Each structure stands twice: as structure tokens, then as C-alpha cells.
Amino acid sequence: MNKFLILLFCFLSTACSTFTNMSASETVKPWEKNILAQRAMQFPQDKMYSFSDDHIFFSKEASTGGNGVGGGGCGCN
């Protein structure tokens, strides 16, 4: 739990500093979002690739998580 609290603190401080101090930050009007509206600018950029990668790397590595919650597990080799 201590690790979690430390990471939570790092997360909040990093997020705040990134989002408030980024020099290139600017307000984007709705009619200026044509670039951001592209599929390639979404998270994830390709849901099918992301879904497949999650399964492959979950099966072959000891780490997982960070891309959302939900979905079925597996007894993968």
C-alpha cells in the first residue's frame, strides 16, 4: 500500500506539472479539433491492435495493466 501511495503522489504531481507547465499548451477551440479527431490520435490509436497486444504480452510477461479495466482473463502459456 505504501508503494501505491508513493505512486499516487508521483502520478498527481507529474500530471499536474505536465499539464500546467507544458510550454506548448494552448486552449483548443472545438472547430480546431480536426487533427485531434483523427482515429490515429485516439487512445488507443487502434483498439484491435491494442486488444491483441494486451493478450500476447499478458501471456508472455509478468506485468499487465494500464489500458483500462474489464474483459475476460485466460490461462495462457
Add this chain to the structure above:
Amino acid sequence: MKSIKNKLTVATCTLLSQQSGSVLAIENAWEIDNSFLYYSEADNRVSVAKFVATVSGDVSDKDRVNIQVVLDTMSGSTPSGAVKTSGGGNTVSGASGGGGIGVTDANANALVHFNDTRLANSLTWTHLHDDNWSIDYNAAVSIENDYRSFSGAVTVNKETVKKDYLFSFGIAASHDEIFRVGAGDTPVPLSQIADNEVAGEGTRETIDLIAGVTRIINRRTVAQFNLAYSMSNGYHTDPYKVFSVVDRATNVVIAGSSYYESRPGDRTRTSLTFKLNHQLYPSNNIIHGSYRYYTDDWDVDSHTFDFNYRIKLSDTHYFEPRFRLYVQSQAFFYMNQFFVDDAGATLPPDFPKYVSADYRLDDMVSITPGIRYGREVGTDGHLRARLEYMYQSFKHSEFDTNKAIIFQIAYSKRF
């Protein structure tokens, strides 16, 4: 002039009315997305053919559903955890999916053959609420010959008035059932494989939490932070994995010394993920970068870097190199073999509470370079394919590398 004004009004309204879950994309009423993936490891190890079919669409002004069906067929050989012996041995009872031939020798083979089929279904319902709130409800079930998983999840999304921030919070609960194919049991941890000591089916409960924020930095840049936390309790042992007892002085496997592994009954995982998408000017090529730090109470720490660069060959097709780097430390109970100092001692030796020789818990470095290609096909169709090569290197494992080819082709169409 009036025509241009009308078009601008429509475009603005479209952008303003987007869902926050997929923050900015212009959604059509219905969409299908189908994929075939082929994964093949070198040296006749694991091969997987994966079919995924997805359909999603609006069922009302405020409701969208997504239905996904997955069929996996898996076969090949996978490391059992036993060390290699010159005389060989017999299979334990097959890895996940079975196909094993039962215990006929006290020493397991280092590789075991298996076949398995997995069918998974998932349903997600998204409901839009007033004031830029939306909620995703998800239910999923996955069935294999030796594994069942049931899960439910709720994700709440809130977008700010200016739509420059999206905050998400998700919670999921899952129930997994683990057993060996055929017998429906699990072996007693740390028991000798020839003794055939069995316990009942294993079950595991898991709670996953995720908190995330997505931020539009400027017209060409968007970033996301996710903090994920997971707690699981129950059966975490792999019922097919074993380990060998080896004489430290001679480095020879002691006869009749293959034992089933044992893992802790709970696990707590935490990860911090940062993602950034940026479209360059004036090329309009797009950079996708992400970094994840992961840690858990099994002492596994990992760093994952993922980078790809979309080069637009024209307005309708693109080429995308990709590189992924993954570095992991070993679990505290991982050992490639259990050493004893007295080869003539009575078996079993005094094992620690937890032992596993599963190569996936070893110190590991993995790289995955690849290329992707995609193009628009017809009206609102998108065809894409990728070819990637995964190379894993292990510090202590009996098989010090694992190499695999990943090929995937997918087609989506909006209606």
C-alpha cells in the same frame, strides 16, 4: 457563402457532440471491426490463431453498444519448468489445454505439448449522461478447456466543459476458475509429480481499479496518464508448471525430482502509464509514444516503452514502424531449479513455501520491432496489417530466449 457557413456549423456541432470515451473521434452509427492474428514461436513452440469479431453502434441518442467475440486456437510446446535432461523424461500432463499423456516418469520433460481452444465474449454498453458524463458497463466471459473467467466492469468518464480534460475512473471484478484438462483438478503444490496428489479446482477473485486523465495539450498533441491498481486473491499457481531438484556439486538432476510449483495466494499490482500522441508539422506524420512503470508484491518491477511513427504515404494510406522495449525483474520465488547440497538426501528436501521455474517470472528483456501498413478502402473502410518480431531474453531460465512472429490483418467499416 451560406453553404460554407452551414458546413462549418455542422462540423462544429459534430465535434461538440462527441462521446468522451473515445474523446474526439467522429462516430458513425454502426461499425464492424474484424481481425485475424497469427502468433508463432520459433523451435515449434506455441502457435496461436486468433479471430476477433466486433460490432458496435448507437441504439439510441444516448446509448451505444459494443459486442465482441474472440476465438483462439493454441497448440505447440511450452516450457514446463523442468530442466533439460539427457535421457529425457515424460510429460507432466500437458500445459494449459492438456493433450498430455499423464504421469509415467518421475522426471518431467522440459517442454510439454498442448492444444487448447478459447472462446470469449464481451458486451459493453455506454450511456451518455448530461453535463459531459458517460458510463461504460462491461461484462465478459472466457471459456477454455481448463480455465473459466467471468468479469464485470464499470468505467465513469467526465469531460470538462471546454472538453480539454477527460477524467476516467474504472472498477472491475473478476472470478476465475482454474483446473487441469480432463481431470478438472489441480495438483498439490510442492508435491512430487509421480505421487499424483490432487486438490480441487482453483478459484481466484480479482479487483482492478484505474484512474486516468486525458489532456488536450494543443491542436496537435494529446496526452494521457493512467494509474492502475489490482488486487487478486486465490489460486495463482500454474497447475502444469513444475521445477527440478538439482545436485549443486554436479549440476545433475536428481532422479525422481520433478515437483509441482507453488505461488503465493494473493498478488497486488500497481502501474503508472503515460501516453502521448503528436502530429508533426508540416509532414502530418504522427508519433505515438508510451511508457509504463509496473510493480507488484511478488517483487516484479518492469519498464515498458512503446513507440511507433505513422508516416502518411498519402491521404489514404500509411506506413508505421513500431518498436517496443520491455524490461522485467524476477519474482522473489523464481528459481530455474532447486539446488540441494546432498544428492543422497531423502526427498523431498525442505522447500521454501513458494517456488516457481516459470520462465515468465525470470529477469527478462524483450524487444518487439515491427511494421504496420494501413489504407482506406471504399467508403469508411479501413484495412490494416502488421508484421512484428518478438525477441525475449531470460537471465536464468532453462530456455534462455523465446522468439516469435506476430502477423495480424484487420478490417473495419463504418455504416
